[in-house]
Amino acid sequence: MTARYLRLGVNIDHVATIRNARGGPHPDPVRAARAAVEAGADGITAHLREDRRHISDADIERLAREIDRPLNLEMAATGEMLEIALRHTPHAACIVPEKRTEVTTEGGLDAASLHNHLYPVVDRLSEAGIRVSLFIEADPRQLEAAARLKAPVVELHVGAYCDAEGAERARHLERIRAAAALAEELGIECHAGHGLGFDTVGPIAAIESLVELNIGHFLVGEAIFGGLDSTIKRMRALMDKARAEATGDKCA
Numbered sequence: 001m002t003a004r005y006l007r008l009g010v011n012i013d014h015v016a017t018i019r020n021a022r023g024g025p026h027p028d029p030v031r032a033a034r035a036a037v038e039a040g041a042d043g044i045t046a047h048l049r050e051d052r053r054h055i056s057d058a059d060i061e062r063l064a065r066e067i068d069r070p071l072n073l074e075m076a077a078t079g080e081m082l083e084i085a086l087r088h089t090p091h092a093a094c095i096v097p098e099k100r101t102e103v104t105t106e107g108g109l110d111a112a113s114l115h116n117h118l119y120p121v122v123d124r125l126s127e128a129g130i131r132v133s134l135f136i137e138a139d140p141r142q143l144e145a146a147a148r149l150k151a152p153v154v155e156l157h158v159g160a161y162c163d164a165e166g167a168e169r170a171r172h173l174e175r176i177r178a179a180a181a182l183a184e185e186l187g188i189e190c191h192a193g194h195g196l197g198f199d200t201v202g203p204i205a206a207i208e209s210l211v212e213l214n215i216g217h218f219l220v221g222e223a224i225f226g227g228l229d230s231t232i233k234r235m236r237a238l239m240d241k242a243r244a245e246a247t248g249d250k251c252a
């Protein structure tokens with residue numbers, strides 16, 4: 001059986017974090033995006049935060065204009081971000097919860113409780129031809145809410161799986177597997193991301209209902225030691241190996 005291809009979206013936020021530490025133009029996240037594409041990234045992900053702590057408005061403008069792979073804009077469901085997304089019409093927009101004080105995106109969006117707030121945002125983005133994804137926990141309630149919102153895509157937050165160990169990690173993995181299968185049943189394309197690294201990507205990549213992984217912090221951090229090109233290629237190889245083994249397809 002031929003394994004279903006698993007896309008890799010490379011999140012370049014933390015190239016911008018390093019750049020912003022000195023306030024100059026180096027290192028340039030758009031250059032990193034180009035290098036990521038050359039190394040085998042299927043798409044580029046960037047999170048424009050309300051406080052602009054890493055990616056800037058100018059970065060989004062350049063990414064949309066200069067990168068010839070799908071751009072996945074991570075955004076909070078605010079009027080400001082909706083306006084920016086509609087201006088740049090990225091390939092996809094992933095709606096994430098956002099708190100000013102958090103270090104990174106903590107937990108998924110409560111799509112079930114926020115239906116009335118999210119519905120017009122999902123609707124406007126979809127009308128503009130942008131593929132909307134909701135960043136949610138691996139929870140059937142959230143998947144059913146995503147279906148009611150008519151979101152074509154969900155991204156499962158796998159941070160808790162990555163942070164856990166032993167039996168607890170196995171429990172998280174089972175939840176992610178079940179959620180990905182339910183998404184497929186509901187006709188929703190299923191992605192996963194947050195916290196993935198070389199040690200944690202295999203069992204996630206083996207889940208055949210998943211069609212895309214978005215990975216950032218680990219790749220940018222590991223690139224310090226191995227370079228971006230070889231780090232991305234190694235991640236790609238680990239994903240392909242796990243997927244091929246899961247489907248018994250040794251040649252994929």
Ligand code: PXP
Nearest residue numbers: 105135193194195214215216217
């Ligand atoms: N997916 C989403 C929706 C995210 O918010 C993030 C973090 O910005 C990622 C994927 C990537 O997570 P990490 O940087 O931990 O790989």
